[in-house]
Structures are given as C-alpha cells and as structure tokens.
Amino acid sequence: MVERTGGNRPGSQSALHTANRRRIVELLQSAGEMTQAQVSRATGLAPATVSNITRELTSEGVLIAVDPGVGRKGLRLAPAAGLVAAIDYGHRHVTVAIADMAHEILAERRSDLETGTSASESLECASLLLEQALADLDVDRFSITAAGMGLPAPIDSRTGEVGALSILPGWVGVDPAKMVSDRLNVPVGVDNDANLGVLAEHLWGAGSGFDNIALLKLSDGVGAGLVLNGALFHGRDGTAGEIGHTMMDEAGAVCRCGNRGCLETMAATRSVTELLEPRFGPALTIQDIVGKAIDGDTACARILSDVGRHTGVALANLCNLFNPDRILIGGELAQAGELLLAPMREAVGRGGIPSATDGLEILPSGLGARGPILGAIALALRRAPSPV
Numbered sequence: 241m242v243e244r245t246g247g248n249r250p251g252s253q254s255a256l257h258t259a260n261r262r263r264i265v266e267l268l269q270s271a272g273e274m275t276q277a278q279v280s281r282a283t284g285l286a287p288a289t290v291s292n293i294t295r296e297l298t299s300e301g302v303l304i305a306v307d308p309g310v311g312r313k314g315l316r317l318a319p320a321a322g323l324v325a326a327i328d329y330g331h332r333h334v335t336v337a338i339a340d341m342a343h344e345i346l347a348e349r350r351s352d353l354e355t356g357t358s359a360s361e362s363l364e365c366a367s368l369l370l371e372q373a374l375a376d377l378d379v380d381r382f383s384i385t386a387a388g389m390g391l392p393a394p395i396d397s398r399t400g401e402v403g404a405l406s407i408l409p410g411w412v413g414v415d416p417a418k419m420v421s422d423r424l425n426v427p428v429g430v431d432n433d434a435n436l437g438v439l440a441e442h443l444w445g446a447g448s449g450f451d452n453i454a455l456l457k458l459s460d461g462v463g464a465g466l467v468l469n470g471a472l473f474h475g476r477d478g479t480a481g482e483i484g485h486t487m488m489d490e491a492g493a494v495c496r497c498g499n500r501g502c503l504e505t506m507a508a509t510r511s512v513t514e515l516l517e518p519r520f521g522p523a524l525t526i527q528d529i530v531g532k533a534i535d536g537d538t539a540c541a542r543i544l545s546d547v548g549r550h551t552g553v554a555l556a557n558l559c560n561l562f563n564p565d566r567i568l569i570g571g572e573l574a575q576a577g578e579l580l581l582a583p584m585r586e587a588v589g590r591g592g593i594p595s596a597t598d599g600l601e602i603l604p605s606g607l608g609a610r611g612p613i614l615g616a617i618a619l620a621l622r623r624a625p626s627p628v
C-alpha cells in the first residue's frame with residue numbers, strides 16, 4: 241500500500257513541516273536573534289528548509305528577517321508575536337520588566353520594598369509596577385502571554401513553594417507561581433535569583449557559548465546557579481547550588497541553616513562587615529571596605545582576601561564534581577574585583593585537581609545585578625506559548 245502524503249497525520253509531510261516551523265520559532269523564542277546558519281546547525285534542518293520556512297514565517301509576520309551585519313544576525317521573532325513580563329525580587333526591592341519575543345526590553349519599573357514585607361503585599365507592589373509599565377507602552381495586560389519571576393530563595397521544584405531557608409521571611413511556604421498566574425492568567429515560571437542569573441549569563445552574558453558554567457552570588461546569602469550540559473540544573477527538589485552551606489569549619493559559627501561553620505558564615509556580606517566592626521564601627525558597607533582596601537587598609541584587604549580564599553576552597557570542590565568551563569562571580573562582594581578573585585583562583589588551583597581546573601576561567605559576572613531580571617525574561621520566553 242502506498243501512503244499518500246498530505247493532511248496533518250503524524251509523519252505526513254505537512255505534519256513534518258508544521259513541526260519544523262515550530263522548532264525554528266521555539267528556538268528563536270528561547271535563544272533570541274540568530275543567523276540562518278545557526279538555526280540550521282541548532283535544529284539539524286537543511287539550510288534550504290530553514291530558508292523556505294523563514295520566508296514563509298516572515299510573510300506571515302511571525303519573523304523579521306534583516307540583513308546580517310554589525311550587531312545583527314538576521315532572524316528574530318517579530319515583536320507582535322507577543323509580550324512577556326518579568327518580576328525580580330531582591331532583598332529590598334522589586335523590578336518589573338516587559339519584553340517582546342525578539343528579546344528586547346520595552347519597559348521597566350522598580351520600587352524599594354521594606355525587608356520582611358509579606359508575599360501578598362510584595363505582589364501587590366509588582367502588580368502596580370506592571371500596570372505602570374503596560375501604560376508606558378500603551379498596551380493592556382492581555383498582551384502578556386507569559387511571566388517569569390525571580391526570588392532570592394530556594395523554590396521547591398516539586399511543590400512550587402518557597403523554602404524555609406529564604407532570606408525573605410514573608411514568602412516562606414507561599415506558591416508564588418500560582419499567586420501570579422491567578423492574577424495574570426498566563427503561564428508563570430519561578431526560580432531563585434542565582435539560577436536566573438546563570439540562565440541569563442548563559443544566554444547573553446559572560447557564560448555565552450559555554451555549556452558548563454556556575455554563577456556564584458556573594459551577597460546577603462551565598463549561593464550558586466549551575467548550567468550543566470547547556471541546561472539549568474535544579475537537582476531533585478530545586479536545592480542544587482547551595483554552595484553557601486558547604487561546611488568549612490566543624491566548630492565554626494552557627495549558620496541560619498542550623499549547621500555550623502558554613503561558607504556563608506564567612507563569606508556573606510553581613511559576616512564580612514561584622515568582622516570589621518571592631519575597627520570601623522557598625523555602619524560599614526561593602527563599598528566602604530573595598531575602597532579602604534584599595535587605599536591600603538590591611539584589615540579590609542585581609543578580610544576580602546580571606547573571603548576569596550574560603551570561597552575558593554568550596555569552588556575547588558565544585559570544580560572536582562562538575563568540571564565547569566567558567567565560574568562567574570556576582571553579588572555585592574564581586575565589586576572587590578581582583579582583591580577577591582586572585583586569592584580565590586589560587587585556592588581553586590590548590591584544591592582542584594588539574595584535570596578539573598585546567599582551562600577554567602574565574603571571572604566577574606558579565607551582567608552583574610541585571611542578571612536576575614534578564615533571567616526572569618528568559619524564563620518567561622520559555623513559558624510563552626509558541627506563536628505558530
């Protein structure tokens with residue numbers, strides 16, 4: 241029996257064509273602007289197929305094809321394909337951004353939040369900012385097709401709830417994705433800020449082009465986001481990357497996790513400022529400490545170097561386990577630059593086996609404080625329904 245082609249039966253030419261169109265659109269949705277050759281390589285489709293489908297999608301208004309040149313790669317999704325919203329909560333602020341399918345941020349609003357604000361009040365604030373951002377663009381909230389959200393907290397990937405180790409006490413036990421999707425009625429992705437930071441670095445920052453990267457955040461908390469084999473790694477429950485709770489000293493200070501001598505008790509911003517209180521008093525900031533170290537204060541330089549060294553010991557273990565291409569350093573303490581990074585590299589060199597650290601680069605994060613909001617956009621773009 242000869243099977244007739246046509247129709248939309250699985251395996252038919254038309255079904256294959258539809259699947260290929262969707263593959264190309266979904267690739268551009270998650271990766272942003274690409275050349276035709278990159279699309280062909282990433283999808284495994286023949287250049288002629290990519291070229292045909294591109295022509296078709298362009299005439300339908302789904303794609304925009306521009307001449308590749310300086311800063312342009314050629315193919316991107318049309319802005320009209322839909323908008324996504326991103327919400328990023330920090331310890332004391334919330335940022336809301338709206339982006340289009342071509343990965344361009346169109347509007348952004350930010351507000352300070354009191355520490356300890358409840359989840360519902362925090363969401364109310366984000367909701368107001370979103371309304372303002374939509375008004376800036378003169379569009380209504382029905383233009384939003386998906387949302388991404390970042391929190392400086394572990395998110396249980398089985399229940400969606402914020403874990404007890406959060407530095408945002410008002411959010412513990414809350415299911416933030418459900419709260420936002422109930423309000424916006426669109427798919428919502430939620431992840432912690434280190435994971436979103438590394439996702440953004442992988443797509444647009446210092447991790448672009450590398451499949452195995454870690455982003456270490458040295459801030460109020462200490463945590464890492466991991467991209468392994470090109471994908472974000474969460475572990476079973478979403479707890480992967482809690483490098484701040486690596487035990488460094490069995491008899492050390494008690495950590496907020498209940499253990500003793502965790503890296504976080506030595507390398508979080510509060511631990512660093514507290515150590516220097518006897519010399520400079522309680523109002524010292526990380527910026528002050530870095531400034532004083534650059535001006536030659538030995539105590540400040542010593543403390544920053546110690547943070548680098550201790551962190552390097554934990555990172556050496558991470559290298560031995562995961563053999564990353566790059567480790568990117570972010571968070572408030574990253575502003576210490578080489579004062580922190582040089583001793584960190586030395587400790588990684590000492591504690592990591594050569595085959596796990598040869599060729600490794602330890603660099604400041606490329607996107608800095610912008611990482612989590614950009615990562616929330618990346619997450620939203622992955623949740624957005626395909627326009628074809």
Ligand SMILES: [Zn+2]
Nearest residue numbers: 485495497502
């Ligand atoms: Zn701990």
